[in-house]
Amino acid sequence: MRQKISAVLVAGAVTAAAVAMDASPTAAALATPPGAPPSGPCALRGITHDVAESAATPAGFARSHGTVRALTLFIDFPDARATITPQARYAEFFPAVTRFFRASSYGRLDYRPVPLLKWLRMSRPLAAYRIQRAATFDPHSHTGYHALSREIVRAVDDSVDFRAYDVINVLAAPNAGPPAARKVLSVTFSGGDMGLRTGDRVPFRNASFIWSRQSGDSAYRILNHENGHDFGLPDLYRTDGRRVATPVGHWDPMDExxxxxxDFLGWHKWKLGWLAADQVHCAPRRGTPAEHTLTPVPAPGGTKIVVIPTSPRTALVAEARTRGPLDPTVCRPGILIYRVTTNVTSGRGPLRVVDATPRSGGCFTTDRHVEPELTDAAFRPGATYADRRSGAAVTVLGENPDGTYRIRAVPARWG
Known part of the structure; x- marks a missing residue:
């Protein structure tokens, strides 16, 4: 980090200092090193050129465990000048985002935002960039995100060493563009080379652009979602315009x-390196039925997921979900079962939760921000789910006094 950006951080005074302290490694983080990359017969291969549910994340995406440094920039426009300070905009997200990642990763992700606390005024009115939901990162266009990013890089290149950062967060003035309730514009460009390099010859990528404001109790989580793309996670909600029921609902921020x-699903925690190898049990094809004890996702330690491959690119996954600090909407605790497909693209249904109580209307119906149908999707003791096509099955045997759950997993028979 160069001297000029250091001076800006000092000018941030209370806000910047408070977040820097909050982002310091905790004793838990130091005691629990990042898990190994997913491996073994349940680490399914799939799409390698984009965000996907493939167990291994391709090169080019940001690392998602250990210390991750996030350069955080602020932009406004001649016709949409910021009406708040950059410190106030920053406080809408931090330290909440840092705390969320720390809790969800069990201390394995030390997320450190580094803000450049000043508004970067873009040279043209907002409309001139033609920022829409489907705006591209086209190096040959004078509009869109490439043009906007090129201008951002020019504005800070003399004061920022991009080599020091893993992700880039660009927070637009909240009065720039339509309200999020009318149109969500926030987007992330991650993974491959986007055709733009900084003065340090660093590819400009793994960049999340946040527009307007979300509503609800945890409005900051739009940044958790967008940074999830920087880490290689796909959209779980449908982006193809099909009017279908939400595939995952409020069980993972990559959907709602x-x-x-x-909280994040256990499969995502494994993919992100937040689970140790012994926290993932694999039921390989043509194996024998076996019993497993699952520790609920909110609690650190213990077995977190059982993976049952149903083909070379698909699997059933079982995990225990109970109410916790990151899961306040869990109104029917139990075993959540979902299907993972690693060769389906982002936004086309790569992961789908199995509903234990279809067409029930759900059990969490008091918050308009939560689509309720899947809120009671978890399977309770005594219930069995069987996948007729593959023969894989999960039976919930019981809940133990310590809050763990016992299940029996029947491997699939295929190939």
Whole structure:
């Protein structure tokens, strides 16, 4: 980090200092090193050129465990000048985002935001960039995100060493563009080379652009969602315009990232390096039925997921979900079962929760930000789910006095 940006951080005074302290490694983080990359017969291969549910994340995406440094920039426009200070905009997200990642990762992600606390005034009115939901990062266009990012890089290149950062957060003035309730514009460009390099010859990528404001108790989570793309996670909600029921609902912020908080699914925690190898049990094809004890996702330690491959690119996953600090909407605790498909693209349904109580209307119906149908999707003791096509099955045997759950997993028979 160069001297000029250091001076800006000092000018941030209370806000910047408070967040820097909050982002310091905790004793838990130091005691629990990042898990190894997913491996073994349940680490399914799939799409390698984009965000996907493939167990291994391709090169080019930001690392998602250990210390991650996030350069945080602020932009406004001649026709949409910021009406708040950059410190106030920053405080809408931090230290909440840092705390969320620390809790969800069990201390394995030490997320450190580094803000450049000043508004960067873009040279043209907002409309001139033609920022829409489907705006691209086209190096040959004078509009869109490439043009906007090129201007941002020019504005800070003399004061920022981009080599020091893993992700880039660009927070637009909240009065720039339509309200999020009318149109959500926030977007992330991650992974491959986007055709723009900084003065340090660093590719400008793994960049999240946040527009307007979300509503609900945990509005900051739009940044958790967008940074999830920087880490290689796909959109779980449908982006193809099909009018279908939400595939995952409030069980993961890569689907519903508004309203009350919700933790990441266990498959994502494994993919992100937040689980140790012994916290993932694999039921390989043509194996024998076996019993497993699952520790609920909110609690650190213990087995977190059982993976049952149903083909070379698909699997059933079982995990225990109970109410916790990041899961306040869990109104029917139990075993959550979902299907993972690693060769389906982002936004086309790569992961789908199995509903234990279809067409029930759900059990969490008091918050308009939560689509309720899947809120009671968890399977309770005594219930069995069987996948007829593959023969895989999960039976919930019981809940132990310590809050763990016992299940029996029947491996699939295929190939």
């Amino acid at each position: 990232d508004w309203g009350p908080s919700s």
